[in-house]
Amino acid sequence: MTQFLNFLGHMEGNKVFKQSKWPKTLIFEKSTPGRIGYQVPELSSEEEKVLEKAKRTISSDLLRENSPNLPEVSELEVVRHFTRLSQMTYGVDSGFYPLGSCTMKYNPKICDTAASMIDAQNIHPYQPEDTIQGSLQIMYELAKWLAELSGMAGVTLQPAAGAHGEYTGIMILRKYHESQNNLAIKNEIIVPDSAHGTNPATVSMCGFKTIVIPSNNDGCVDIDALRSSVTNKTAGMMLTNPNTLGIFEPNIKEITDIIHDVDGLMYYDGANFNAIMGKVRPGDMGFDIVHFNIHKTFATPHGGGGPGAGPVGVVSHLIPFLPVPSVAYNSTSDFYYLNYNHKQTIGKVRSYFGNFSILLRAYTYILRLGQTGLTRVSEMANLNANYMKAQCARIDGFSVPYGENSSCMHEFVLSAKKLYKETEISALDISKYLLDNGLHPPTVYFPLIVPEALMIEPTETEPKEIIDDFIQVIRNISKLAYSGKKEDIQNAPINTSVGRIDDVKAARDPIISYRMLKKQKKN
Amino acid sequence: MKRSSIQEVIPALHSIQHLSHPFLPQTESQIKTMLKTMNVSSIEDLYSIIPKELRFEGKLNLPKTHSEQETLRKIQSVLQKNVTTDDLISFLGAGIYPHFIPSVVPSIVNRSEFITSYTPYAPEVSQGMLQGLWEYQSMIAELTQLDLVNSSMYDFATTLGEAALMSTRATKKNTFLVPEYIQPERLNTLITYTTGPKLKIVTYPCDKLTGQADLEKLTSIIELKRNQISGVYIENPNFWGVIEEEIVQIGELTHDQNSLFIIGFDPISLGLLRSPGELGADIAIGDGQPLGLPMNFGGPLLGLFAVKNDKKLVRAMPGRIIGLTTEINSSNRAFTMTLQTREQHIRRERATSNICTNNALCALASTVYLSLIGPHGLKSLAETSLAKAHHLAERLSMFDEISSPHFTGPFFKEFVFTLNSPSLMDSFTKFMRTRNIIPGLSLIKDFPSLGSSYLASVTEMTTSSDMELFLDTVLEFFRTHGGK
Incomplete structure (x- = not known):
């Protein structure tokens, strides 16, 4: 019984x-x-x-001898x-997926239904404009909605993913400084130490130097450090707000002023946009360029790694730099068209116009939630995160090093430092034990400034009961660890399709294709 | 009941209706409990950290909440303004191709565990996706005969940009050679990608008769840029559909300079044509869209990226890579993301690329497609496209008013045909449009030197009756527009 x-x-x-x-x-x-x-x-x-x-027109030495294996x-x-x-794959449809900064919310089925319509799929991008009015209208309206949500003047839908949006945004920044004849001097971009790796990687790809600034004791931008790093070489700053600790930068206006004072541009990394819809807009905070992670905030499925979409919004004076073409509308003739006339465009960042089937899903999602619904999404995302934070911070062995006593936004970073020190149960062990409980682990060991970090983002679509289950498992871990019954945790996972994996072997002798496996077997 | 009390009741009911939504599970009483646990009086308090003057107090100018039925009705009504390729006779290709998609492909790819999973950061619960992506890498390796394949990129154009950047990383040289006939989308993306790291793009000419790279002129360019060339790029078949007959020599020339040889390919062609690996490629790139992905108005696509098995090159590769290994405590197979020290989340500003989200689900679709199609199917598909394209080119050549094919070099599934009278191009395009025919991509804007030319693409989707209707319409056009 x-x-x-x-x-x-x-x-x-x-x-x-x-x-x-x-x-x-x-x-x-x-x-x-x-x-x-x-x-x-x-x-x-x-x-x-x-x-x-x-x-017979093709010479035999250009024909394949053996069919591919x-x-x-x-x-x-x-x-x-x-x-x-x-x-043997775990998705949001399988269970709770609180992977911090990834916004693994429910992906509504209606969005897949829309994307699978023949009128959406069987369209060649080079068809005449009069045959693609439907697709163009979707893109035109979506761009307008995203501009409204972010407080930007213009939006391009071309970038294929978040990092690709960052790339597009920083290329726009580059072209802007070039247009001001400033590019020779302005070669540095400031990135906080808590930023996603894509930020500094993007900076390099665009030919700039990354200047890392430390976070202060509250996990926010250290204003003094920022001031001492900013010079006339500063081309701009990339910032996620709320940041990767789930904390809203209270001094954001001061930060944007400091950067603008040296003619730098502020870049908003939209990874955490799910926290603020309808509450505060990047444009109103002083940001000049914004990217959206469509596969996060707008609920499009992440497909085991992609495809996503990473639209970019800009303030009005940066519109001429957007990639071509943009989608435009002539109201007199009620006709949508592709506009290649951006005089200072950065050019193209990919082929064609964007990941249409992903954008169509986002369009569907926005219709489904609407103006009030999207605001409610952010409210409930933050409520769930704060509720989890309050409960988890009270569990023995755990703490919230940044923002313990104030509200977080849509996510928070829990530290298992004390638990690790006292019981040798690490964040990695915790993540594996969560798997055994049918729960996807949070993002671990990120951001780097938190020891034994567990970055937790419940999202708005999870019922309280599931969140409570997760909290209970964390409590159980603490109890097991402190009572010395650590085996179940250290041996985890056992309920998954494989146990812990030999990553060292994978990197030392890489076997990344069947061809390599066959060769290895021969030797 | 008094009138006023009704008014009191209705807004309350309305507000519950208003706040609850199928995607938002917390009930009003749960919200209250949660707030109480946190010692917070309202949801609004959670936003108190945001300075008041920054808060958005207005009303977002966005659509109202639509029910599921309303949403679908709205989307259907907008999309109905499109004319699909099903309702056109279209010879458009030029990078995106209509190929038949077997029912198994969407059925598998839409399985919700696959579609709703994230990048497999927790490999123990993601073995299925990881194995699928490893098999993807394996199949692309078999097609290209190159061992190292990443687990997908955005599209062909961005793989070209990444290949150019990789060639600079691997060779420490900074001039990248591309043919003049490169697809404009790809060229423009390449130019953007090489702006930051300041690579020089130099184009080499092609032979106006054969439509192939001009080996002699390329040789002198290489001579001129000696010691500066990071890589030489070529497409086979090239953008004009022509098969490059001197590609092996160009590869040798490239390797003599210690530069990387990069071949762009159409995966369907590899059922018939020699693989990039055999032709001497260090990097092979392409688009996997023909392998089971809808055209989707140009996205998402599937950037293919394969590299020769070389220790130096593997460390310079961009993108995620899935490796085969074992469990720690057993010899049981296990899959995991590997060689991550190249990537942005570890190496940050020194990463080989900033790519994070890729096109994994598209890669999975192509894996299912290639599993179904098999070696013989791929060969038949390539042959079908070849035969149908040649059939059309030949039939068009029977018109005195058309040069078809424009180039003498052998071609695969695409070819250029030219109206001999340039003044007819506009009316030809328009006439065809009135009959719902798109004769191919007009090249007049991007390649004016080719005159009034179209790039026509033929796949197994092109039926004989479509072709006959097109040819009849061409005949009718010339009858009514001053031909014979």
Whole structure:
């Protein structure tokens, strides 16, 4: 009876969660010569004749001798192989996914329905404008909505992902300084030490030097350090607000003033935009360039790594620098068109116009929530995060080093420093034990300024019951660790499709394709 | 009941209706409990840290909340303004191609565990996605005959930018050679990507008759830029559809300079044509869109990035890489992201690229596609496209008013044809449009030297009746527009 009650009470508990453990047979190893998974339509006899003639036009040393070594499997074998792989994959639809800074909220199914419409999919980007009015209207309206949400004057939808948006934004910054004949001097961009790695990496790709400034004791930008780093060489500053600690920079106006005083531009990293919709806008804080992570804030699925979309908004004097084309509308003729006429454009950052099927999902999402709904999204994201923070900070062994006594925004960073020091249970161990409980772990060991960091972002779509379950597992970890019953934690995960993985071996002798595996077996 | 009390009730009901939403689960009483636990009196208090003068107090100019039905109705009504390629006879290609997508592909890719997972930072619960991406890397490695493949990038154009940057990292040289006939989207992206690190882009000419790279002129450019060349780029088949017959020699020339040889490819062509690996490529790049992805108005696509197995090159590679290893405590297979010390989250400003989110789900789609299609299917597809393209080129050549194909070099699934009378181009395009025919991509803007030319693309989706209707319409056009 006790067991039965336990079962009911811990639906997410480790007594229940078991991930599929299918054998890791490669699809190549399932191959049987002669099997096919798809039948290519046959050529007509006339086309057969043309084929022979056409092949003779290509000299034999340019033709492939052996067909590529792809697997030969039947349709069912393909379906079963990949269905099993999906069963060994954990998504938001499987359970709680509080991966900090990744905003793993529910991805509404209606958005997938919209994106799978034939009228959206079977469109070639080079079709005449009169045949793509629907797609252009979606893009035009979405860009307007994003501008409104961020307080920007113009938005490009081209960038393919958040980091690609950063790239686009910093190239706009670069082109702006070039237009002011300042590029020779302005070669430094300021990035806080708590920033995402994509910020400094982007700075380098765009030909600038990263100047790292430390955070102060509150986890915010150290104004004195900022002042002493800012010179006439400062081209701009990249900032996430709320920052990666989930803390809103209270001195944001002072920061933007300091940068603007040396003719620098302020770049807003939109990774944490989910916290502030309808509450405060980057444009009103003094930012000049903003990127959005569509796959975070606007609920488009992350697909195991992508595709995403990273639209970029700018203030009005930077509109001429946006990548081409933009989508424009002629109200007189009620006609949408592609506008290549941006005189100082940075050019193109990718082919065509953007990740349309992702943008269409975001358009659908915004319609579904609407003006009041989006504000409520941010409110509930922050409520959930603050509730979790308040509970987790009280658990023995854990602390919230930054912002313990004030409100966080949509996420917070929990430190297991004390637990690690006193019981040797690390943030990594905790993350593995969470897996055994059917919960995706938070982002661990980031930001780097927090020891044994667990960066937790519950999002607005998780019910209180699930959040409470998570908190309970953290409590259990603390209890187990301090009572010396650490084995379950240290041996975790055991309920997943594999246990802990040998990363060192993976990097020392990389096997990243079947070709390499075959060669290794030969040796 | 008094009138006033009704008014009191209605706004209250309205506000509950107003605040609850299927995506937002917390009930009013749960919200109260949560706030109490935190000793906070209202949600608004959670925003008190934001300076008042910065707060947005207005009303966002955004649409109202739409129900699911309303949303779908609205989207359908907007998208209906599109004309799909199903309702056109389209010979548009030039980088994005309509290929048939077997039903299995969307059925697998839309499985919710795949689609709603993040980058596999927790490998123990992400083995399926990791294995799928490892198999993707493996299949692209088989196609290209190059061992090292990253787990996807955004598109062809950005892989070209990344390849150029990688060539500089690997060789410490800064001049990058590209053919003059490169697809404009790719060239413009390359120019943007090479601006920051100050790479010099030098174009080399092609032979106006064959449509192929001009080996002689390329040789003299290489001679002139000796010791400065980080890489030489070529596409095969090239943007005009022509197969490069001197590609091996160009590769050798490149390697003589200790520069990287980079080949852009169409994955479907590799069922028929010699692979980039065999042709001497150090890096092969392309777009995986033909492998099971809808055209989607140009995105998302799938940047393919394959590299020769070389210790120095692997450390210079951009993008995420999935490795095969074992569990710590057993010899059981396990997959994990590896060689991460190249990447932005570890190496920060010294990373090989800033790429983080990539196009993993598109990579998975192409893996399912290639599993279905198999080695023989890929060959048949390539042959079908070749045969149909040649058939169309030949039929068009029967018109005195058309030069088809424009170039003498052998071609794969695309070819350039030219109207002999330049003044007819506008009316030709318009006439075709009235019949819902798009004869291909007009090249007049990007390649004016080719005259009134179109780049026509043919795949297995082009039916014989489409082709006949197009040819009949061409005949009709010339009859009515001063031809014979």
